[in-house]
Amino acid sequence: MQSLKSPEDVSAMLEHSRKEAVFLYKHSASCPVSFFARQEVEAAAENHPVYMVIVQQAREISNELAQNLAVKHETPQLILLKEARAQGVISHGNIKLEAFDTLLQEV
Numbered sequence: 001m002q003s004l005k006s007p008e009d010v011s012a013m014l015e016h017s018r019k020e021a022v023f024l025y026k027h028s029a030s031c032p033v034s035f036f037a038r039q040e041v042e043a044a045a046e047n048h049p050v051y052m053v054i055v056q057q058a059r060e061i062s063n064e065l066a067q068n069l070a071v072k073h074e075t076p077q078l079i080l081l082k083e084a085r086a087q088g089v090i091s092h093g094n095i096k097l098e099a100f101d102t103l104l105q106e107v
Contacts (some may be wrong), residue, residue, distance in 0.1 A: 001025070002063055004053040010041040013051045017081040021104060022081040023067065028075035029056050037076035037095040042101045082107055084089075 004024075016022050025041045027066055029035040041050060055062040055075055066073040069086040078095050080088040080103040088103040 001042060001050045001052050004051050004065075005058055007061070007064075010061060010065065014081070014084040016049065017084050020049065020085070021080060021082045021107065022051060023100065023103075024051055024069075025052045026062060026065075026073070026075050026077040026079070027052055027054050029050055029054055030032040033092055037078075037092075040095055040097050040099075041078065042064065043097050048100050059094055070081040075105075078103075080104065 002009070002013075004013060007039065013022060013024065023044070025038075027038055037074040041052070044050065053062050053065065062073065069079065071079055071089055072088050074091040076088065076095055078099065080084050087107045090099050
């Protein structure tokens with residue numbers, strides 16, 4: 001799982017999404033639901049490309065992503081990206097290992 005900490009990191013993620021579908025995970029370090037979701041995301045990251053932004057550490061990046069991808073900000077939140085666009089979104093307790101494959105099947 002790769003952390004997004006700069007605009008260059010975001011550009012690299014979006015470029016990667018032009019080659020294959022990638023996942024963006026938005027995490028809150030202070031949310032218990034995020035704690036459990038992160039465990040699911042870390043397991044999925046063994047088989048899927050996953051980028052993560054911790055909103056408390058990169059608020060500006062998180063807000064920019066929400067605006068540019070036209071996805072209302074929530075945490076935890078998992079966004080499927082393809083061709084630099086959001087293709088699917090799940091959040092909160094719905095972030096489970098099997099959700100990754102479900103999102104991929106929908107695009």
